[in-house]
Amino acid sequence: MTNLDIRDFTRQELAGTLISLGEKGSRIDKVFNCLYRKGAESFDAMAGVQEDFKAKLAARYSLTPAPKIEKLVSKLDGTIKLLFTFPDGAKAESVVLFNKKTVSACISSQSGCACGCVFCATGGLGLKRDLRPHEILAQYAACRREAGRQLDSLLFMGMGEPFMNWANVRKSVLLLSDNKGYNFPQTRITVSTVGIVPVIRELAESRLEIRLAVSLITADEKHRAELTPMSKKYSLREVIGGARYYTDRTKRMVFFEYILFDGVNDSAEDAKKLLALIKDVPCKVNLIMYNPVPGGTFTPGRFEKGKEFQTILVEAGIRTHMRREKGTDIAAACGQLAAGGTGDAANKAGN
Ligand code: SF4
Known part of the structure; x- marks a missing residue:
């Protein structure tokens, strides 16, 4: 053995x-x-x-040999994408994002993903395998090297659904934050899920101090069913119930990620639907323009409509941020990670 x-x-x-x-x-x-x-x-x-x-x-x-790492640098904004090939051939990608004063890294929890969201390049790959803690830590170490300084935040928003590899992700969080090791604060780690409700509840009951992001994608159950097969298992109502349980137990807010698709979920009516869904949950909303992938049939939401959408939420007292996507020229933006390929399902976005 x-x-x-x-x-x-x-x-x-x-x-x-x-x-x-x-x-x-x-x-x-x-x-x-x-x-x-x-x-x-x-x-x-x-x-x-x-x-x-x-x-x-x-x-x-x-001690498994270090993965092979290939690097791409965005000419648009300096974003760095790293493609890791592990000794058994499994691949995963990480992204280093440079902001005005901070540096963050987005890392993968799985090679591929079983969730099959129809707008996401990773989903088109299917699940190759779960990543082990040391493979998750290898991404952190490489991103930090590329950043040339300590990272300000670490996001489990790359390839894979972290809550479908929770045992390994949980252990990697414990290792990252160990004060004899990297000593990276748990409070600067965000784990994003499409809504695996039992693990949201488990996290709420745990002593981990990581932040939770829930990728709602849309507030309309019918649209969500078309966009992510996971919605058949956990309805919006159950996902919001899980998020509410998390905020009640931890006294921390939850981040809701909402992807804007032109003409699908970006109207004022859609914003009001979202508002009705989340109004009782202490939260912050991140609006993300859909990032096209090769062969995709969706169109990104338009900036002006996104602003109107944001205004409706802000006026109702919901903290809302319109995320500026980075690294689009090297397919490093949300939903474009495809382990060096394009993915065979068309339109994609990471958690
Ligand atoms: S959006 Fe996230 S959960 Fe859905 S297929 Fe992509 S990586 Fe998997």
Whole structure:
């Protein structure tokens, strides 16, 4: 049996194993320092860790070779897209976004996606496989290297539905925020879902401090059924109920992502429908213009109509932001990630 990658285990899990082997659990702290602060890629490279201990770890765990990384840089705004190819051939993409004063990274939780949203390039790929914690962390580390500084925020909004790979995403959040490792604050991590209600509720009951974004896509059940097959499983009413439960339990607001498609869901009436749906939920709405993908049949919402839409929400007291998409020339914008391909389903957008 192949040994599991040591970076797929939290410090607490590894310490527990060490204790069961008659070792001191705290010996793992130095290993964490080597892995996450010094970037050791082999047990041999762990400076300051005793040889016999390295041998013990190497007998039990592995360190998967680093993924191959290809890079694209947007000529429009400097956005960087990274394409990762893992040793087994699975691919995933991350995006580094430079704002006026901040840098954020959008990372993937799965290679492909099973949700099949008809407007999203990733959905057209189908699910190749879930990403393991160390593969999620590899994206974070590479994005940080590209940023040349600490990231201000980390978004699970790339390829995949994070709540359909929750065990690995949850563990990667614990690893990212470990104070002996990257020490990245959970409060700066946002996980986006199309609305996997049981996991929204689980998150609400957990002690994690990450932020929740729910990609409503539209406020009309009929349109939503056409756009995302997931709506057959969880209705808008159930998704909003889950979001409300999250805000009640955590006392944190939820972010609602709403994608504007021209003539589909961008009228004043649509804005009022959205308002009726979310008015009792402490939230902020992010309006996102649909980003076209090759072969797509949808048209992006128009800026003026988007502004009118935004005004209706703002006047009703809902904090609303119209997100300016970046990296469209390198297919790095929301919904365009297709692991180096174009995806075979036409119109797409990430969570
Ligand atoms: S929008 Fe998100 S959930 Fe839907 S197919 Fe794309 S990546 Fe998957």
